[in-house]
Amino acid sequence: MSSGPLVEAVGLEKLFPLTRSVTEMYRGTPRRAIHAVDGVSLAIHSGESVGLIGESGSGKTTLGWLIARLHDPTGGELRFAGEDILPLRGTALRQWRRNVQVVFQDPVGSLDPRLKVWQIVGEPLRAQGGISKSEVRARLRDLLPTVGLPPDCLDQFPHEFSGGGRQRLSLARALSVNPKLVVLDEPTSALDVAVQAQILNRLVELQRERDVAYLLITHNVAAVRYVADRVAVMYLGQTVEVGPVRGVLEHPIHPYTKALLAAVPVADARRRHTRFKIGGDVPSLVNPPPGCRFAPRCPFVIDRCRTEDPLLREIPGASGQLVACHRAEEVRDIVPESLLTTVDGSPVPKVAAPA
């Protein structure tokens, strides 16, 4: 086994072409495409968890699907344990899939309501072939307690489980083939806080026991804080900031990361009179203009941002993260709270640091 990263994506790109009408084809209107993932480079090491945060439409789910080979990229390179996996097809691809499994967002939609628990959770095992039904059931009896489910629920149906229970089933299904990487696509966004805490605890324990790597895709900054070692922030198909979780969440440099963190509501009643300063909506991903994607909403924008694409680079004095911003040095020391204002002009209370 090589000492390099488990997964290495270089300049990964996924464009979804839009259909043109007959008139447009006749007029020769250029083809347009949704730039869902636009040149993302990311490495995931063995046994590490990487958090991917961003808002809807930022391409984080598409990137997760690309890494799990559920989408074919339109450009870039993707290596798994040093091996190029993009040419894999057919049986070879099926064999490779035991390495990477996915837990999907919707705990209702991702479990077939007509199948029993052992059929759902055992499906990846059986897809790998060469295993009998009784063997599958025996393995699942050992597996289910590790995700916090009773071993005697093999013949129940998914509707008999609560939202948290269903998400545990999904997790058990992903872990059944002992993957090296699990892509967790919003694993807790449909759950209540108390249940979310149980699932997150379980995820971290399982990682310690099994040495599996996670790619945690979520818009929930709190979940990423707890689970991830490193975090990548995505905006409109590009990574704007990548680095160790403490560095990115406590000393964010990119203006978008700052805005994202300032926007997260904090359970602290003293913040009641604060107002958020960043305006505008997330722009369209169809043929985005050159330059920084955040420029139209950025409070620190200069002319250069509108013409020249910023590249991920190291910033002197940063806490180990890479940032794609032309003005990173200048905005480095601005705290996220400055993107909030108070009604009466008093200073914005600092977000309570985790105890």
Added chain:
Amino acid sequence: MTEPVVQIQNLSIDYVVGAGRFRAVSGVSLEVPQGHVVGIVGETGCGKSTLAQAIPRLLPEPPATIGEGRVIFRGIDLVKVPLWKMPAIRGTGINMIFQEPLNSLNPSFRIYDQVAEAIYIRRIRDEGNLVIDHRPPAPFDYSKRPTTEAGEALLRPIVPGGAAARAVRGRRRREGLRDEVLEYLRLVRINDPETILDLYPHELSGGMRQRVMIAMALSEKPELLIADEPTSALDVTIQAQVLTLMKELIEEVNTSILFISHDLGVIAETADELGVMYAGKLVEFGPVAELFEAPRHPYTKALLHAAPTRYKSEGPLATIAGNVPNLSRPPSGCRFHPRCPIARPKCRAMPGPPLEAVEGGSANHRSACFFPGEVASIP
């Protein structure tokens, strides 16, 4: 002190499903003071949305039935008002914003038409010309069924009637309200409202749709606005914009809001008072800062602690042991006792702890726990 906008007294709501009967809300008492924002938090299935929909009587009845209790609004008990009279109260009295803005806007009408309709109804209501009679039609009497003569249809005058004519009349009414619609869209900080007017709901982003919903709800200047998870479907930066907007509008329009959410952060930023619901009961109610600083019910404390705020190197997250109870067989006594760290035999006995004022708290801080003083000692 001025009269509260709405007073809910000992309200219980049942769902009758097949042979089963679920008490989704049991004995909730609560009031929304004039100009205040009252938040309600709780987990899925705790009855917070049922409570919210029961106030303007929007619950489907059946399967829901309001068992007992009163909802006093403008001196009337809304529980006793026949359903067909409710539309007269809803518009200017109680308005609602729902979680999913795409489902609450009509996909086949332009934004202009939808906002204008709300403004038009308010206008004719202000003029006193609104005739609301949604009485159910008398059942058809088959014994008096008219016989159709052959060829009678040919002799009927050819004028549009029914739905088509109503649509034409509706379009005429909505004309000439352009300036007012623009004013409301500007009020909710929509950029370029002239373009937005002629778009359909699916052409707008989630944040824009929710802003249109807020514009419609506020255009009737309701006394009480019920916001049921208004920002849960939105991204955080958009959510922050909508919350900022709502905070500003609360001051400008001077409406009272009942704000339902499962997100304690959202509640902390908007509400003045906070009610915490668990398994259909209101377990704690009080000023929001006090509830966050010194909760007097173990469930409130557990809920506050469950929000993840730490890194994994700092140890596991706090969780609440056990599961949410099944409402068809709720636990006896205090409904939280099977999961409560300070439960005693007394907590299991019926009746459960009443919602009472706590010692050393504000006047309106109430908790349904036998041992509110011990909550602070829970780690």
